[in-house]
Amino acid sequence: xxxxxxxxxxxxxxxxxxxxxxxxxxxxxxxxxxxxxxxxxxxxxxxxxxxxxxxxxxxxxxxxxxxxxxxxxxxxxxxxxxxxxxxxxxxxxxxxxxxxxxxxxxxxxxxxxxxxxxxxxxxxxxxxxxxxxxxxxxxxxxxxxxxxxxxxxxxxxxxxxxxxxxxxxxxxxxxxxxxxxxxxxxxxxxxxxxxxxxxxxxxxxxxxxxxxxxxxxxxxxxxxxxxxxxxxxxxxxxxxxxxxxxxxxxxxxxxxxxxxxxxxxxxxxxxxxxxxxxxxxxxxxxxxxxxxxxxxxxxxxxxxxxxxx
Amino acid sequence: xxxxxxxxxxxxxxxxxxxxxxxxxxxxxxxxxxxxxxxxxxxxxxxxxxxxxxxxxxxxxxxxxxxxxxxxxxxxxxxxxxxxxxxxxxxxxxxxxxxxxxxxxxxxxxxxxxxxxxxxxxxxxxxxxxxxxxxxxxxxxxxxxxxxxxxxxxxxxxxxxxxxxxxxxxxxxxxxxxxxxxxxxxxxxxxxxxxxxxxxxxxxxxxxxxxxxxxxxxxxxxxxxxxxxxxxxxxxxxxxxxxxxxxxxxxxxxxxxxxxxxxxxxxxxxxxxxxxxxxxxxxxxxxxxxxxxxxxxxxxxxxxxxxx
Amino acid sequence: xxxxxxxxxxxxxxxxxxxxxxxxxxxxxxxxxxxxxxxxxxxxxxxxxxxxxxxxxxxxxxxxxxxxxxxxxxxxxxxxxxxxxxxxxxxxxxxxxxxxxxxxxxxxxxxxxxxxxxxxxxxxxxxxxxxxxxxxxxxxxxxxxxxxxxxxxxxxxxxxxxxxxxxxxxxxxxxxxxxxxxxxxxxxxxxxxxxxxxxxxxxxxxxxxxxxxxxxxxxxxxxxxxxxxxxxxxxxxxxxxxxxxxxxxxxxxxxxxxxxxxxxxxxxxxxxxxxxxxxxxxxxxxxxxxxxxxxxxxxxxxxxxxxxxxxxxxxxxxxxxxxxxxxxxxx
Numbered sequence: 001x002x003x004x005x006x007x008x009x010x011x012x013x014x015x016x017x018x019x020x021x022x023x024x025x026x027x028x029x030x031x032x033x034x035x036x037x038x039x040x041x042x043x044x045x046x047x048x049x050x051x052x053x054x055x056x057x058x059x060x061x062x063x064x065x066x067x068x069x070x071x072x073x074x075x076x077x078x079x080x081x082x083x084x085x086x087x088x089x090x091x092x093x094x095x096x097x098x099x100x101x102x103x104x105x106x107x108x109x110x111x112x113x114x115x116x117x118x119x120x121x122x123x124x125x126x127x128x129x130x131x132x133x134x135x136x137x138x139x140x141x142x143x144x145x146x147x148x149x150x151x152x153x154x155x156x157x158x159x160x161x162x163x164x165x166x167x168x169x170x171x172x173x174x175x176x177x178x179x180x181x182x183x184x185x186x187x188x189x190x191x192x193x194x195x196x197x198x199x200x201x202x203x204x205x206x207x208x209x210x211x212x213x214x215x216x217x218x219x220x221x222x223x224x225x226x227x228x229x230x231x232x233x234x235x236x237x238x239x240x241x242x243x244x245x246x247x248x249x250x251x252x253x254x255x256x257x258x259x260x261x262x263x264x265x266x267x268x269x270x271x272x273x274x275x276x277x278x279x280x281x282x283x284x285x286x287x288x289x290x291x292x293x294x295x296x297x298x299x300x301x302x303x304x305x306x307x308x309x
Numbered sequence: 310x311x312x313x314x315x316x317x318x319x320x321x322x323x324x325x326x327x328x329x330x331x332x333x334x335x336x337x338x339x340x341x342x343x344x345x346x347x348x349x350x351x352x353x354x355x356x357x358x359x360x361x362x363x364x365x366x367x368x369x370x371x372x373x374x375x376x377x378x379x380x381x382x383x384x385x386x387x388x389x390x391x392x393x394x395x396x397x398x399x400x401x402x403x404x405x406x407x408x409x410x411x412x413x414x415x416x417x418x419x420x421x422x423x424x425x426x427x428x429x430x431x432x433x434x435x436x437x438x439x440x441x442x443x444x445x446x447x448x449x450x451x452x453x454x455x456x457x458x459x460x461x462x463x464x465x466x467x468x469x470x471x472x473x474x475x476x477x478x479x480x481x482x483x484x485x486x487x488x489x490x491x492x493x494x495x496x497x498x499x500x501x502x503x504x505x506x507x508x509x510x511x512x513x514x515x516x517x518x519x520x521x522x523x524x525x526x527x528x529x530x531x532x533x534x535x536x537x538x539x540x541x542x543x544x545x546x547x548x549x550x551x552x553x554x555x556x557x558x559x560x561x562x563x564x565x566x567x568x569x570x571x572x573x574x575x576x577x578x579x580x581x582x583x584x585x586x587x588x589x590x591x592x593x594x595x596x597x598x599x600x601x602x603x604x605x606x607x608x609x610x611x612x613x614x615x616x617x
Numbered sequence: 618x619x620x621x622x623x624x625x626x627x628x629x630x631x632x633x634x635x636x637x638x639x640x641x642x643x644x645x646x647x648x649x650x651x652x653x654x655x656x657x658x659x660x661x662x663x664x665x666x667x668x669x670x671x672x673x674x675x676x677x678x679x680x681x682x683x684x685x686x687x688x689x690x691x692x693x694x695x696x697x698x699x700x701x702x703x704x705x706x707x708x709x710x711x712x713x714x715x716x717x718x719x720x721x722x723x724x725x726x727x728x729x730x731x732x733x734x735x736x737x738x739x740x741x742x743x744x745x746x747x748x749x750x751x752x753x754x755x756x757x758x759x760x761x762x763x764x765x766x767x768x769x770x771x772x773x774x775x776x777x778x779x780x781x782x783x784x785x786x787x788x789x790x791x792x793x794x795x796x797x798x799x800x801x802x803x804x805x806x807x808x809x810x811x812x813x814x815x816x817x818x819x820x821x822x823x824x825x826x827x828x829x830x831x832x833x834x835x836x837x838x839x840x841x842x843x844x845x846x847x848x849x850x851x852x853x854x855x856x857x858x859x860x861x862x863x864x865x866x867x868x869x870x871x872x873x874x875x876x877x878x879x880x881x882x883x884x885x886x887x888x889x890x891x892x893x894x895x896x897x898x899x900x901x902x903x904x905x906x907x908x909x910x911x912x913x914x915x916x917x918x919x920x921x922x923x924x925x926x927x928x929x930x931x932x933x934x935x936x937x938x939x940x941x942x943x944x945x946x947x948x
Binding site: 038039137139167168169234284286287 | 344345346347348445446447448473474475476477478479480487501502503504507508584585587588589591592597598599600601602603606609612613616
């Protein structure tokens with residue numbers, strides 16, 4: 001159990017007659033974990049139960065090897081949370097706020113102040129840290145939320161839609177920071193997001209929750225390898241020629257709405273497909289294996305979940 | 310191309326603060342994406358389009374008319390703003406009926422159109438009887454979109470329409486918008502999620518600091534950017550060998566090798582010459598290729614180049 | 618090592634205990650309250666009051682010993698008055714267990730209840746800082762995700778109000794007691810004034826606890842600042858209306874006034890009635906003058922309605938606690 005970051009055992013949460021979580025049992029090791037699921041399916045509820053923002057109806061949960069029900073408050077010394085909604089403690093400047101958050105997690109004042117500034121540097125905040133939070137833009141508020149969630153050096157970090165409201169540059173920066181936290185510094189990251197591109201980029205494990213039940217818990221590479229043998233081909237022109245040629249080879253294919261050609265070539269590598277494109281004398285721009293694997297897998301997983309009672 | 314929206318030297322100032330500065334562009338039928346950092350002037354532009362603000366100077370016409378103080382034109386427009394303000398104590402159909410009545414439909418017509426719109430945005434019937442204060446973010450987004458679509462507008466202006474929707478909802482919404490565009494509606498979508506815009510929109514409008522930086526099809530914008538060589542990244546089993554073959558053929562202007570991950574990033578001098586020989590060179594090198602991606606064609610890269 | 622690590626670094630120190638975190642919340646709240654310049658002015662006013670009280674204690678102390686400057690001054694008016702004053706003061710000096718005790722008890726009763734009004738005003742100024750602003754900016758979610766529970770948060774916030782009241786109420790009270798007795802003509806004043814000190818501590822600590830909880834409860838009702846301030850002011854000031862209404866038939870209405878209940882509690886703790894009887898029965902001449910006091914005042918002093926007050930206060934506290942449990946939740 002000690003190498004598990006999150007573990008639950010028959011975790012249930014009901015809001016009246018509605019079951020938000022229905023006997024969810026999962027064991028998650030350290031890593032970058034993507035938490036996916038349709039709206040209202042229970043993924044946000046799972047995070048809230050683990051953080052004790054909502055009481056569990058029944059079942060047990062462990063974070064970092066300790067039980068949430070009994071030791072929740074002390075576990076949170078080592079757990080960080082970046083909420084989705086706009087929330088902060090009012091009336092303080094940025095650096096005071098992050099220092100205060102560090103103290104609330106148990107750091108003594110001097111260490112808190114020092115780490116607050118280090119974390120504000122890490123998230124790329126400059127002189128704004130001396131201004132009051134009420135004057136901050138969306139991008140700065142998101143960085144501040146990230147800073148306050150890592151200031152006490154947590155072992156696991158929960159992020160709920162961390163790129164919400166950020167412009168494209170801001171999104172790239174925050175995602176890079178989150179990626180570095182796991183890859184370079186060993187802090188496990190649980191990313192709950194509706195943007196599958198982000199999860200694809202950062203995460204190595206995926207958990208899908210639908211209708212309150214755990215549908216999938218697997219590594220991303222496993223998921224993608226199940227979609228092996230598919231490729232997305234980007235050509236300058238001649239998509240129909242390619243489709244015809246593929247059909248002659250017996251490979252199922254279709255032209256996607258964005259003009260790319262999706263081919264199921266069944267082979268272990270791209271050699272045969274490349275040869276075919278060459279014989280057709282087409283100009284190849286890009287070729288992407290197991291394209292949109294996560295998205296297709298997600299849709300498929302939900303369909304099977306809906307089918308089963 | 311008959312343009313739907315035409316802006317000529319459009320400016321909007323708030324005292325000394327700049328909203329839009331001497332912006333000229335045209336938006337045609339189909340799907341157009343509007344991108345830019347926060348504070349670039351996108352909301353100002355959308356507010357002028359929907360008749361909420363007047364330009365300080367210059368002109369903006371929609372269907373050859375000025376939107377300001379023009380209720381007849383505004384009936385041909387639909388607007389879905391980003392913020393979530395919906396009257397919480399109403400039920401969606403009641404709200405839509407009310408709005409429809411304001412637009413000029415009879416109550417019965419308005420109710421029917423409201424129902425059609427809610428079905429179109431796939432808000433399931435079981436939620437119709439609940440008050441909107443109990444709706445999740447995704448459901449509220451669908452109602453907002455229904456409100457914009459209800460009166461079958463010819464120009465739809467959407468600000469972050471996918472906000473709060475789960476992946477399936479995003480796919481459904483994308484399909485709805487494509488169907489609308491196919492039926493002749495012009496759609497302007499403002500979003501920060503470039504990957505989604507790329508798959509959805511044929512042309513783009515890029516703003517920054519109240520100025521327009523680029524407009525048109527992404528491929529055309531890319532072709533117009535000078536001093537940006539064609540750049541590709543290849544994942545294969547022997548990137549070093551592939552690099553040497555490309556170099557021997559005189560294609561490369563520069564490359565980066567990550568032998569441990571099997572990745573080769575390289576830049577080519579002459580794209581036309583390169584692409585004509587590319588597949589042959591791969592075969593000649595005998596290298597097993599797993600993935601080929603462009604680093605100078607995607608919307609994300611174009612946007613980064615344009616806004617630096 | 619030429620290149621230093623300026624990136625992310627881990628922290629391997631000792632975590633502080635739960636009381637440190639509670640105190641952090643309290644201190645942070647108190648700092649926020651004191652940022653308001655009007656609050657700082659009010660604190661100065663409260664401590665100025667302490668100076669006044671010290672002066673008053675000094676003057677009264679002088680009155681309770683013979684050969685004081687006051688006696689000499691009466692001599693300049695009328696020699697018979699001086700004889701009378703001299704006789705009275707020498708009796709008073711010989712019985713400090715009655716004179717000092719009654720005098721200081723009375724003085725501190727009035728001073729305590731007077732300062733209480735200023736404390737109500739102080740709370741009115743800072744009540745949005747307590748829970749309202751946290752509710753409106755969703756701060757409870759942040760607090761809940763840290764290593765503190767709801768209870769710790771409430772304890773910390775209570776600490777803020779407690780700290781504030783120490784600054785505006787208990788601090789001036791204790792300082793004035795200590796310095797007032799330091800300046801007294803005899804050292805045994807300290808001993809005889811102990812009763813007053815005990816009463817002050819008992820009443821103020823109880824009231825501080827009650828007011829803290831009440832302030833938190835009112836602060837948690839609404840996330841809007843103006844609504845919280847308005848509610849607190851209503852709770853404080855409308856009390857007078859209820860007391861007036863109670864004259865016309867329903868005496869229990871008086872207990873809807875927080876100030877009235879606290880006043881009854883003060884009367885019960887300070888036991889002015891007992892002091893009155895002691896003075897009347899023992900002090901020559903002067904004691905019989907006290908017979909002239911109106912009967913209903915005597916009644917009020919002798920039999921404060923502390924049972925009713927206590928019940929009303931307990932009910933209000935339960936309501937406050939219920940509001941807190943209901944409102945202080947992550948979203």
